[in-house]
Amino acid sequence: MDILVEEKYVKQAAELHRDYPVVDAHLDLAGEILIRRQLGEKNIIREHYLKNWRNAGMNLVVSSVYVPTKILKQGGTGAAWDNALKQIGALAEEIQETEEVMFVRNRKELAQAAQGEKTGILVYMEGLDCIGEKLERLEALYEMGVRGASLTWSRKNALAAGCCKAGERIQITGGLTKKGKEAVKELERLSMFLDVSHLNDDGFEDLKKTAKKPFCATHSCAKAVYENYRNLTDAQMEYLAAQGGVMGLNGCKYIAGSLSGNHLEMLCRHGEYEIEKAGKAHVGFGFDLCDSYDEADSALEGKICGEKCDCLLHHGQIPLLTAAFLQRGMSEETAAGMIGGNFMHYFDSVLP
Ligand SMILES: [Zn+2]
Incomplete structure (x- = not known):
């Protein structure tokens, strides 16, 4: 049986969400927008997200640009680059057409988003398969508005090994390549943030020696709570926090391990x-809500959508989760950092 949240905590959470910044550090938004546009939809943010973002008091959504494995398999790096550019273009058009987002x-635009009039969208690459070994493409991505990257999704590419072979939940070995280490330097030079959520353990160790600026984990849970091929160990959480990073709580039931339905x-x-391991200033949200993306992708493929993965029905339920934390004894100050203050502070420390 999942947590029953008392009304007074729901009210307290609603006030927190109104008064403090709220951030979701991981949503596959660009990919979903491209797919839905290919299906002929318009106003995707307005139709599918805006009401719930407003209800949660959402200040910032970090959109990943994730290139599906099937595209890489079919067309290699060239097709991946083409798909990534299409996603960034579709997202940029959508932002232009949607008055309520920016x-x-x-840092200046981040501060504006913190004011809350418009929901900010920050774009980053979930995996850099699309650049191959061409590091000059990082600057091209920067020019298009991209402000962060993970070296790899769960796959192995020219830069690093991801945390598992796609489809098989087994961790692969091997850390950062020489090019991967150069990519870290280039990302730091460009003031782009680095995400380790899909990196394997060897890669994390290599990054400890390579990174000069704080890196984050946009959507990861704790391995000690749920043993999973890509959750973080205690030592990784402690290191991430010590160097100034923030980790985003993942709301996918396969990553959080809430398969019995006890999501909250x-x-x-x-x-x-x-929070016990990393400290209250280093934990945030990165829910990785995928059901809406999966629904669109299935429609494009002409398939029936498979099992639902999300612990929360939509962003409008985030205050309910915050209320559950408060009911279990979390202080308002800690909750305010977790719902968004901590990621705001992190991005402020990295962005140009
Ligand atoms: Zn991911």
């Missing part, structure tokens, strides 16, 4: 444990 590319309970257990 692009976040620097499991998310609270992860969050509380992460």
